Amino acid sequence: MSTVADTRLLPGKTVRARILSEVSAYVNQVGRIGKLVSISIGNVPEVAVYVRNQARAASAVGVPFDQQLWDRSISQEVCQSLIREMNDDPDVLGIILQRPVPDHINVRALQAAIHPLKDVEGMNPASIGNIVYNDVAMAPCTAAAAVELIRETGLTMAGLEVVMVGHSEIVGKPVAMMLMAEGATVTVCHHMTRSVAMHSRRADVVVVAVGKAHLIGPDMIKPGAVVIDIGINHVPGPDGPVVVGDVQTDAVKEVAGWITPVPGGVGLVTVAILLRNAIRAHQQQRAAGWIR
């Protein structure tokens, strides 16, 4: 029985604490800062949990957080015009559009309506385009959290062989582009890939964001590799449902050099990145002369 902490687990908590303390120092230094507005459309219990976590982290670092719950029957036009008002309101630092939204709402159009300088979630197509141009001021939070956790290993990014499993717009593709910008060689695998294992077995870093419990086993990972698990899956456990990632964490831990746990890995860092994006929004709005 070793008393040494398990260094193979990449600690979301440590990274989160470091980022939040940077944010807190910034907020203290500027004194007064505008508010983050969280928009939920219709009452969805899982969203409420997520919003509560964001509100708690914002409060810890001194960023005002305004939780708005809009009626589920609200029209697209009214949503657009409310968002436009927030774009123009100097007291609004950033806008968070919680998902899912009701079926009659076009979420992509609302994301595009959020001004890039207030897009703390990094979801506006223009924000995503800026990632392609290596301008990652406000990147999608989960993607940036994954990159931050890879950085935490201390490995040199340039030349790193990364396999990204999953090619979603909000995680897979932004992660791929952000890592390319750092000099990694990235392969993006997905449900049409002939053999994910053929790729993942040769990778220094495997990032997984698919949403399938236990998809990645130890036979798919090179010894010593980094495994970043972005999956959040609810599966039945002995004492009711439990949350697990896309990786067989216990088995893969025996092979991998580093692995992020679920829960306690990427998710913890994601909220911290949202708040780091908020201070970047503040810097950019200042530079643009929107606020003092």
Next chain:
Amino acid sequence: MSTVADTRLLPGKTVRARILSEVSAYVNQVGRIGKLVSISIGNVPEVAVYVRNQARAASAVGVPFDQQLWDRSISQEVCQSLIREMNDDPDVLGIILQRPVPDHINVRALQAAIHPLKDVEGMNPASIGNIVYNDVAMAPCTAAAAVELIRETGLTMAGLEVVMVGHSEIVGKPVAMMLMAEGATVTVCHHMTRSVAMHSRRADVVVVAVGKAHLIGPDMIKPGAVVIDIGINHVPGPDGPVVVGDVQTDAVKEVAGWITPVPGGVGLVTVAILLRNAIRAHQQQRAAGWIR
């Protein structure tokens, strides 16, 4: 001696002709169409050749083409305001900003000033962001030309193993994302990649956009693979300078299943894509109610 044409060469001419005839049919059907404005800032001989080719193709399909040459001492502010006027002018169908520009001009800011619905080169960060979201209405022309030539082989895109050599914003990354959207498994290699050959040798399709003459030799290509050569390099030849690609075309031809020649491959298709983007701009401006 075979009298059969060399089927291993992927014919840029054929693809170009097909696209241009589609554009021509569209223009004939709508009758009157706005003009493409080409902006050159300062007189650069190589740009002039390129503009002349665009003008010739536009004329062939009935799209008015306005070649503007702005003085090299023009200010950024004046450029921005001239572009804004074109954004508002219903007679301007699309805006092409020729590169290079003088050092004092911020080309990225000008590209961002072109409205996405008039961005026929697909260079605005918002246009690039839309590629990430699989909305490839107006993609960067060279990237779209490469994809079009792969399609010409008749291979099934889903599951295709593609290695993109080069990770530039205007070619490598958009090609990667467009092919991911079609279901290919894409690896992006670049100057920091440990071994490009390790990747290229296992690929069904190798796309090269690096700008190094003869970089890719036959030992780097899997027998039967598709090789798309985007390089344009001027090298000394026996009778003066000649244009060659990034691939050792003659040698690789003996191994590859298909290969694009340089010149006569991707470049020929690129101009056709610009005009296809112009008709997409027309469709989108109509849908948005900007024009009848």
